[in-house]
Amino acid sequence: MQFEQLRQTMEDNADRIRLFASKLPPEQARWKPDPATWSALEVVHHLYDEERLDFRVRLEIVLHHPQDPWPPIDPEGWVVARCYNEQDPDEILRGFLSERLASLTWLEGLGSPDWEATYAAPFGTIRAGDLFAAWVAHDLLHIRQLVELHWARLVQAAAPYDVRYAGTW
Secondary structure, three states: OOHHHHHHHHHHHHHHHHHHHOOOOHHHHHOOOOOOOOOHHHHHHHHHHHHHHHHHHHHHHHHHOOOOOOOOOOHHHHHHHOOHHHOOHHHHHHHHHHHHHHHHHHHHOOOOOOOOOEEEEOOEEEEHHHHHHHHHHHHHHHHHHHHHHHHHHHHHHHOOOOOHHHOOO
16 A cells, blocks of 8 residues: 555545535535535535544554454434534534544654554455555545536526536536
């Protein structure tokens, strides 16, 4: 695994997320193109909770406490239970960025972790390297989600004009 490249991608992803989520008026941060789609605020709040309650915690367990159970998480349920869309967008973004910095510092402090260390997860065995790679990939899934929200908002704002000339989405 190219640890430094993946760690740098995590750092760069924090900047990407900041760019796609900052400077949004609160109504746009909370805007949803349909009831089933998360708002930008919900996406960032999800990333914030995943940063502090999922990936870093679980990777620590895989690397250093493989006998311990993973703490339960409910990422989709938290969106409603924790009223993500009612929170302050700037505060949630600051929280995510602070937690990401803590994660990057924590990763640097690992030294030479055993990326082949395995953990008996409820869905099957997972290696530490798999979990770390998934953490980085998780960012990109949600960056794509943020881009899609910007696209949908643009299409709505441009109406009655059509954006097809830009290319196919």
